[in-house]
Amino acid sequence: MSQLLEVSGVSVSFDGFKAINNLTFQIGKAEMRAVIGPNGAGKTTFMDIVTGKTKPDEGTVLWGEKSQSLLSMNESQIAQVGIGRKFQRPTVFEDQSVADNLMLALKKNRSPLAVLFFRPGREDQERIAELAEEIGLSAALDRKAGELSHGQKQWLEIGMLLAQDPKLLLVDEPAAGMTPAEREHTTEILVEAAKTRAVVVVEHDMEFVRRLNCKVTVLHEGSLLAEGSIDHVTSNNEVIEVYLGR
């Protein structure tokens, strides 16, 4: 199987409200995908299902070459097989330094005993320096994350995501609250990342999606509405109706 992640026939409902309805979604190993949809389309719930936060009522979620089912794993196990997630709001550990944040995310043995006796080696420090360089926080490594600006926190979170070195990146509205220049840079990082791994970007901003220049999946009321290039989906009548109202 050539797909990295294969979600098929997944449904989930909260108190009778169907947040995801028979959704099917696939992504390859080195692919960029944008997921768009109006509010309540189920974008965040979709990410919750993939990352193990929400268990679906039915359907399967298969991962990797061995087609492991993600449904029997918990969040940390899913993260360990190589799925990284960036939240809509920047969630960094504000009480800790930027370096600590990156060190936490660095791909290492995560068991308590290994962590207890872990002391950072030279290559770890170099990797962190490299990441800091990439996200433009080299000068802020020893500052507490909480002191950063909103945009810087977004960067830091992207840096943490990269530090995890995941096979699949789930990115929720990465460009929110960024200046145009910062957006530009974000796009570059994401496009670069998508060369070696799968990247799923959830975004509202059509301009940003257009710049990513990738296949687009449109969700509506928990189901797949349309899939294809940005031009293809924006010319789809159903999509227009959903976005502009009826």
Add this chain to the structure above:
Amino acid sequence: MVAALRVVLACVMLVLPLPMLAQDTGAPIQRLLQEHGDVIVKSSRKTIQPAIDALAASGLPEARDVLNRWREKEMWVNKDTGTFVFAEKAPEKQLLLFDVAGSAEIGLAEAKAYRQLKPNSGIRGLISAALVQFQLSDPSPAFRLAALNAIERDPDASHLSALRAVMDSETQPSLKVRIARLERLLTIQFDQDDSARIAAIEGFQGDLGVDLRAVLSPLVVTKIDAAETLPDGALVVEVGTDSLPTAAAYDMLVAKDLAAPHVTSDALRAALIENIDGTTVAGVQVATLNTDEARLKAYAELAREGTVPPVISNSDVLQTLEQFVFFQTFIGAPPAVALAAQAALLDIETKLALSQTADLALDALSLASIYFLAAIGLAITFGVMGVINMAHGEFIMMGAYTGYVVQLFVPDHTLSILLAIPLAFAVTFSAGVAMERLVIRWLYNRPLETLLATFGVSIALQQIAKNIFGTQARPLTSPDWLDGSWVINDVISISYIRIAIFVLALLFLALFLFVMNRTRLGLEVRAVTQNPRMAASMGINPDKINMLTFGFGSGIAGIAGVAIGLYAKVTSEMGTDYIVQSFMTVVVGGVGNIWGTLLGASMVGVLQKGIEWFNPSNTLAAQTYMILFIILFIQFRPRGIIALKGRAAEA
């Protein structure tokens, strides 16, 4: 006045030349007494019965009076003629005599010519028993009732015939029922005819009365005995079963001198000490006797010398036991009656178990309503607002003390409770509002810190109460109309206080539902809890709503305090007794749902009573296991019985 008149009258009679002649010596009662004169005068318990029976059975109208006065030592007998008279002591060693027939006054006479009959207590008892019959047929129902009570208290074989005699003639229905029941009970106990007893036992089928059980249990008493051969009709008991363990069987033989007693370790030790000869016992050094084996060996040596009886080994015991049969016999009644009684008791026990289950369920229900009362305030502050208030227990305590203080000023209990309830609400409402304003408001969304801050308030309030009211428990007396219990049968009963608490719990539930679902306040509370910013933009003042909600929850805790104070003692630490259980109730039920709290309270109550039932002596253990169970329960339903699902649950 009457006595003076009598004296005057007696003087007049003395003057008259008619000394003691107004007596009718031929009256039937006098004749009857004369007939049994010897026995009566002899006054021996062994021989008196025929005389009493004759009097009781005579049907003479005076018989009752005679028996009564005889018993009261007011009957005298003329030493010469043997005539019986009633007499009262008069001055100058004289007696004022009355006729036994009709009690007409006869006149004064020298006391020395008469002899007082002084029946001993045994005879008085026999007379009383005979009198019962008369009391039972007394025209006054009160007398008849008293007689029945007397019989019930101390039943006797002789009452049986008396009861039977009046069974049909009794007119008052309630008494008639009681007579019939007593007659049956006495038949079971005292009737000579086994088949009548069995019939009576069977007639009681379905009855659970304590009196019936008291009558039946002695009938089925058995005694285990041992003999070399099995007597006729005895049931063999196997040795080594639960009813007769080997050791008990052997002890029985020892008690009957049929076997040699065991040598206990104390006896062994004593025998060894007694036989110490310098530094040795039976040739063994005393200093080496520091193990049981060494001691046994030395003792065996002594036994071989014949100075002490030998140790009984297990095989000896078994050997001895084999020589005897063990059997049980009914000692309370003939076997047929005993078997009937046994069957009846078994039947009763089955029904009793059902009733006890029902009683347990009622107990559990009332405990559940207490927990519900204690928890409902929390269901509002914690469940609805998400504010964890460790001082909730102290609000309950404040409510209870408010009730106590009100009772100090208002002595009428009904009025004071009616006053205490709104006052307790007012006091704890203000305390709640004050706490919300001063402390909790600053800590919204920081639940752990709220927990700690309210805990600080809790210990301060507790200590203040201790400083004001002392450590001694204060009573909160319930009104008279709440005393007593509602008795359904001999097993199922529930005190009115508990019923009142149950009703109060239901009222609170209704109040809560009404306020939350039907009033503007409830709507605003729900709006504020779900989305304070949105609510604020709709013109609702979240500060005010939070304050009122918290006050409402605290106020209810205060009322609950009054109710709990009626049921338990008021102490400064009473809050701590309820706080953990209250939180458990809310958490187990599911936060944010009043029905969940209700279910949680029921579960906690039923569980605690259920565990207590297994081990009734130990309420501490019941609480321990209940808490452990809840900890396990939360494993499987972390969000409680009624869990909110979906996005709302994650907030």
Add this chain to the structure above:
Amino acid sequence: MADLALSFSRRPVAMRHPSVVIFIGALALFTIAVTILAEGFGIGVISNSFVKTLGKTLCLCLVALAMDLVWGYTGILSLGHMAFFGIGGYAIGMWLMYARTETIVVQSLASAPLPPTPQEISDGIATQIFGVVGASEFPPIWAFAHSLPLQLAAVVLVPGLLALIFGWLAFRSRVTGVYLSILTQALTLALSLYLFQNDSGLRGNNGLSGLQNLPGLDDVPQSTVSMWFFWASAIALGTAYLLCTWLVSGKFGSVLRAIRDDETRVRFLGYSVEAYKLFIFTFTAIIAGIAGAIYYPQAGIVNPAELAPIASIYLAVWVAIGGRGRLYGAVIGAALVSLLSTWFTGGQAPNIRLGGYVISWVDWWTVLLGLSFVCVTLFAPRGIGGLFDHLAKLRSPKRRGAPLGPDAGALREKEADQ
């Protein structure tokens, strides 16, 4: 990249954490000073009972350290650590009581005409110990009471296993926040209720007593024994402080603080939050057990009231007043509040006359403590340790009300504002 060297240097812990040097130095000075001033080996200015009070205070500092680790660093407000403390006391108390009673019984039986059998000795001890609860046989729980090594193992194992089992159950089902606090409080309540029963096998509400007498050391004066225990307390505290500093200073500590601030996020980074919580919960329970095992021989008696939930809440109070999330804060809080408590409730504090009413501190100290605790929570969430921050010009970003987490549940600030 000079900045990096600052964060991840291989310099010794002491250099990176000057507070450790200060703390260990202060503790050493204090120990030496007490040794010189006390009766046992010094000039006898300090009374023996005060040495015991100081030794006990050090043990309370030790358990406060554990509490700070589990609450201040990991965000688990456990209301059960004093129960582990009490269990440690019970474990060592069983041996102390058994061994001491054994010497007494053997002595009294020595004058008997026959030398005693092992059974007679055991019965004699059982009658002595359990007479107060109307029993005369050893319950199974006392099976190892004759052996000091086994009971010492129990000091570590019993609280550890209990915490492991409870923690596994609780963390596995993702019970967090106040729910977990209430659950730990319930566990503590259940434990103390269980111990209050006479048939628990631990002498019901009488508890274990006479623990200040060391078996076989009747000739050693109490003043010497209390110095030994004082030293033991100081060494235990110092060692634990170093160990805890090492634990929280590296990446492990970083994970712990991350769990405290946003456990969902940590989970998405691939860390098994449950395993970390379980580790720290069990580890601190063991520290608490050891602290209890050193404390109760100095106190002389351990009974179920010591395990009541209120004791664990007071522990939280000490840590909060001292300042959580910093190890020295916990120690300062525990020492200050417990010593003040002893002073006030011991009747030494002067009463205050308020018109006609005399404020007696024995009665009003708890009120003062409760209210000052409220004030600390409201106005100085950093506690006394906050003063040090102020002096060191450290401050953490102001984020009151700022959204933090990935979802509605974590949007709130929670307990992150340390």
